[in-house]
Amino acid sequence: MSTxxxxxxxxxxxxxxxxxxxxxxxxxxxxxxxxxxYIVDAKREPExxxxxxxxAYRVFxxxxxxxxxxxxxxxxxxxxxxxxxxxxxxxxxxxxxEVPEDIKRTFERLGIPESERKFLAGVEAQFDxxxxxxxxxxxxxxxxxxxxxxxxxxxxxxxxxxxxxxKVIPTADNKFSALNSAVFSGGSFIYVPPGVKVKHPLQAYFxxxxxxxxxxxxxxxxxxxxxxVMYMEGCTAPKxxxxxxxxxxxxxxxxxxxxxxxxxxxxxxxxxxNLVTKRGLAMEEAEIKWIDCNIGSRLTMKYPGVVLKxxxxxxxxxxxALASDGQHQDTGAKMVHGADETTSNIVSKSISIGKxxxxxxxxxxxxxxxKGCKNNTECDALLINSSSRTDTYPAITVRGTGNATQHEASxxxxxxxxxxxxxxxxxxxxxxxxxxxxxxxNDLVRQFPMEYSVELKRLIDLEMxxxxx
Amino acid sequence: MSSIVIQDLHVSxxxxxxxxxxxxxxxxxxxxxxxxxxxSGKSTLAKVMAGHPDYQVTEGDILxxxxxxxxxxxxxxxxxxxxxxxxYPMEIPGVSNAxxxxxxxxxxxxxxxxxxxxxxxxxxxEKMDLLDIRREFTARSVNEGFSGGEKxxxxxxxxxxxxxxxxxxxxxxxxxxxxxxxxxxNGVNKIRGPEIGILLITHYQRLLNYIIPDFVHVMSEGRIxxxxxxxxALELESKGYDWLKERKGEPVGAN
Numbered sequence: 254m255s256t257x258x259x260x261x262x263x264x265x266x267x268x269x270x271x272x273x274x275x276x277x278x279x280x281x282x283x284x285x286x287x288x289x290x291y292i293v294d295a296k297r298e299p300e301x302x303x304x305x306x307x308x309a310y311r312v313f314x315x316x317x318x319x320x321x322x323x324x325x326x327x328x329x330x331x332x333x334x335x336x337x338x339x340x341x342x343x344x345x346x347x348x349x350x351e352v353p354e355d356i357k358r359t360f361e362r363l364g365i366p367e368s369e370r371k372f373l374a375g376v377e378a379q380f381d382x383x384x385x386x387x388x389x390x391x392x393x394x395x396x397x398x399x400x401x402x403x404x405x406x407x408x409x410x411x412x413x414x415x416x417x418x419x420k421v422i423p424t425a426d427n428k429f430s431a432l433n434s435a436v437f438s439g440g441s442f443i444y445v446p447p448g449v450k451v452k453h454p455l456q457a458y459f460x461x462x463x464x465x466x467x468x469x470x471x472x473x474x475x476x477x478x479x480x481x482v483m484y485m486e487g488c489t490a491p492k493x494x495x496x497x498x499x500x501x502x503x504x505x506x507x508x509x510x511x512x513x514x515x516x517x518x519x520x521x522x523x524x525x526x527n528l529v530t531k532r533g534l535a536m537e538e539a540e541i542k543w544i545d546c547n548i549g550s551r552l553t554m555k556y557p558g559v560v561l562k563x564x565x566x567x568x569x570x571x572x573x574a575l576a577s578d579g580q581h582q583d584t585g586a587k588m589v590h591g592a593d594e595t596t597s598n599i600v601s602k603s604i605s606i607g608k609x610x611x612x613x614x615x616x617x618x619x620x621x622x623x624k625g626c627k628n629n630t631e632c633d634a635l636l637i638n639s640s641s642r643t644d645t646y647p648a649i650t651v652r653g654t655g656n657a658t659q660h661e662a663s664x665x666x667x668x669x670x671x672x673x674x675x676x677x678x679x680x681x682x683x684x685x686x687x688x689x690x691x692x693x694x695n696d697l698v699r700q701f702p703m704e705y706s707v708e709l710k711r712l713i714d715l716e717m718x719x720x721x722x
Numbered sequence: 723m724s725s726i727v728i729q730d731l732h733v734s735x736x737x738x739x740x741x742x743x744x745x746x747x748x749x750x751x752x753x754x755x756x757x758x759x760x761x762s763g764k765s766t767l768a769k770v771m772a773g774h775p776d777y778q779v780t781e782g783d784i785l786x787x788x789x790x791x792x793x794x795x796x797x798x799x800x801x802x803x804x805x806x807x808x809x810y811p812m813e814i815p816g817v818s819n820a821x822x823x824x825x826x827x828x829x830x831x832x833x834x835x836x837x838x839x840x841x842x843x844x845x846x847x848e849k850m851d852l853l854d855i856r857r858e859f860t861a862r863s864v865n866e867g868f869s870g871g872e873k874x875x876x877x878x879x880x881x882x883x884x885x886x887x888x889x890x891x892x893x894x895x896x897x898x899x900x901x902x903x904x905x906x907x908n909g910v911n912k913i914r915g916p917e918i919g920i921l922l923i924t925h926y927q928r929l930l931n932y933i934i935p936d937f938v939h940v941m942s943e944g945r946i947x948x949x950x951x952x953x954x955a956l957e958l959e960s961k962g963y964d965w966l967k968e969r970k971g972e973p974v975g976a977n
Contacts, residue, residue, distance in 0.1 A: 669775070674812035676796040677772050677805075678826040678880060685797075688825055692816030692863065 268489025268520060270362065271462050272355040276381065280338035282465070286310065289435060292338045296404055296438065299411070309424045309434030316428040324581050326552045330526055335467045335498055337436045338382045345377070345387035345402050356380050363489065365458050372704060374453035375400045379470060380460050382438040389455070397446040400455050403471045406442030413444060417475055421504040421534045421560070429528040429554075433469045433502040440470030440501065445480040445511075454483040454516070454702060459499075461490035461525075467498035474504070476511035476539075485516040485705065492522040496551065499525055505533030505541055509563060512540045518705050520712055521550035523579060529555045532587070537563030544700055545572040547582050548712050556614060558587030561595035568597040573694050573709075576609030577716050585614035585646075594625040601632040602694050605641035606716060612644045621652035628658040635693050636666050637686065665693075687717035724787050725749040726771075726804075726888050726919065731782035733763075733770045739780070740766045742944035748937070750887060751916040755930055755955060756923045758941030759963040764923045765809060767941070768892035772806040773799050786888070801830055803887035807877035807894050813865040819876065820846065820860040823883050830884075849882040853909045871902030878909040890921045895929040907932030927959035942966050
């Protein structure tokens with residue numbers, strides 16, 4: 254284990270800095286129809302989108318905050334003080350040299366250009382509301398792969414975009430998908446042509462720089478027949494005294510035989526409300542896998558899902574959540590079986606530290622008329638302190654006789670004797686905790702690409718450091 | 723001479739006094755055996771030396787090379803050179819033996835210095851060969867699903883890797899069949915030498931057939947009641963622990 258305190262002190266604040274950048278476009282504070290007009294005009298969007306957004310705004314207003322089943326923390330969000338659109342430029346640049354100096358410096362500090370050189374097939378970097386940089390390696394683009402910001406995709410590939418946009422997650426899915434549909438900006442658009450297997454991951458990095466701001470990216474990934482793609486997203490924001498809102502909508506479409514892997518590692522500052530809707534549609538023999546790691550934020554509500562629409566399609570959610578003091582990770586998965594011989598797998602591990610709270614919410618639905626469907630659900634919770642909390646709400650509906658489900662749940666604690674044992678070998682109490690927690694999630698961490706699993710281990714070490722005593 | 727000195731030690735667990743005025747000294751290069759019946763306080767002695775938080779020292783001191791270790795955290799004692807082989811080694815799911823040892827060795831390096839991975843594995847393989855442990859072992863989770871013998875062998879491997887100045891082996895022989903016992907004893911014999919002082923805590927004499935101690939101490943009711951050479955163990959074996967009760971009240975010696 255390479256856990257020197259030196260590097261840790263720098264890493265602890267890896268996302269916690271910001272530059273004073275005056276945006277050239279600012280929709281102002283609060284949300285009204287005028288905010289939407291401002292966004293549509295600033296982005297020079299078509300009229301159908303203005304109508305789409307305004308309808309979504311009405312849906313957003315008509316839906317109550319889901320405090321009846323989710324946390325009361327949601328009431329802390331003041332929608333009237335948030336800024337909904339902030340941008341500095343019009344289109345994403347193709348080279349880092351063209352990106353404005355302070356913004357470029359931000360991403361350099363986060364190590365994005367370096368990772369791009371090392372192992373990525375393409376990178377998109379979003380700063381507040383818009384992508385500032387977007388580039389795909391020539392060899393990948395030459396295969397017909399499209400990777401650009403959603404703002405650019407709307408202009409350059411309107412038919413393709415509109416065909417699938419909002420089809421997996423309708424506006425009225427929930428209050429926050431409606432909010433996103435009303436004010437979305439940024440996010441990635443990916444199209445992989447039939448049979449093309451993108452060898453290296455495509456990555457997007459979402460950075461919030463401004464205070465009192467809401468980031469509402471919209472990502473749409475379409476993997477055409479028999480294609481394969483891996484997408485990774487990372488997110489950070491500086492630690493402000495006021496709440497920041499991040500509410501994305503991500504839609505994946507895996508056409509017959511396609512494979513999509515979507516990997517998230519987020520390390521939000523503890524004042525961020527992260528309310529995200531993510532869902533994929535898997536056609537015949539297609540496979541969608543969400544690998545999701547939630548660290549940080551004030552409250553995260555996120556339940557990646559797969560609609561298994563085609564025969565023999567497969568859906569998987571692998572998730573790790575780490576809830577520290579003052580944080581609530583309300584995460585889980587949704588698997589909706591819609592065809593015969595579909596299989597789904599959910600493996601969720603959560604760690605609650607101090608007064609942190611982790612909630613697993615799962616929904617698995619297999620209707621009566623289907624045959625040969627399988628679901629496996631495993632959720633394991635680890636409680637670090639006696640004040641830590643975990644809740645599990647698995648809702649599994651499997652009807653019919655030809656379907657099988659398996660559900661396992663466990664709650665464990667790191668015992669004082671384990672810590673003593675490790676301390677006797679020379680590890681400090683914090684290092685011992687950290688090692689035990691890393692061991693708990695180890696089998697899941699191994700599913701992340703190398704670069705991310707190293708980062709993940711480091712983040713866990715950081716979170717554990719302050720948890721003992 | 724580098725040594726551990728235990729002076730008039732009194733130890734309580736949950737208000738109950740278990741060790742009642744124990745004195746003992748052992749030096750580098752020596753192997754001492756502490757024998758005693760169940761409930762005599764043997765394991766308490768091991769745990770209190772290692773700094774287990776449940777054990778309160780109410781009187782006396784433990785000095786390592788002249789310095790009291792009582793105020794030190796368990797990990798600090800470890801890094802200063804005190805090792806304890808556990809009677810019941812803990813399982814750490816998901817953490818491989820190799821990673822665990824790396825973390826333990828990394829913790830001994832000065833801040834900013836990184837353990838050399840190649841040297842580490844060379845050394846690990848060397849020690850594993852010495853103890854007749856197969857290579858697959860490194861990737862298995864610490865003690866998870868291990869047999870009793872494997873767990874004890876793992877303790878000895880950790881001992882061999884960390885090269886402490888002093889090692890306390892708490893009933894390392896318990897739960898082992900004769901073959902496993904020989905393997906473990908063989909490992910300890912390979913490690914013993916002028917650079918390490920060993921305190922073997924055991925209930926049974928049989929371990930001492932394979933690890934010949936320099937000194938034997940007999941513990942009863944929280945004290946050392948008799949000390950002598952290796953022949954004391956044999957005497958104890960033939961006469962049983964009841965023999966001690968008759969001799970109570972005689973002068974107590976800490977070699």
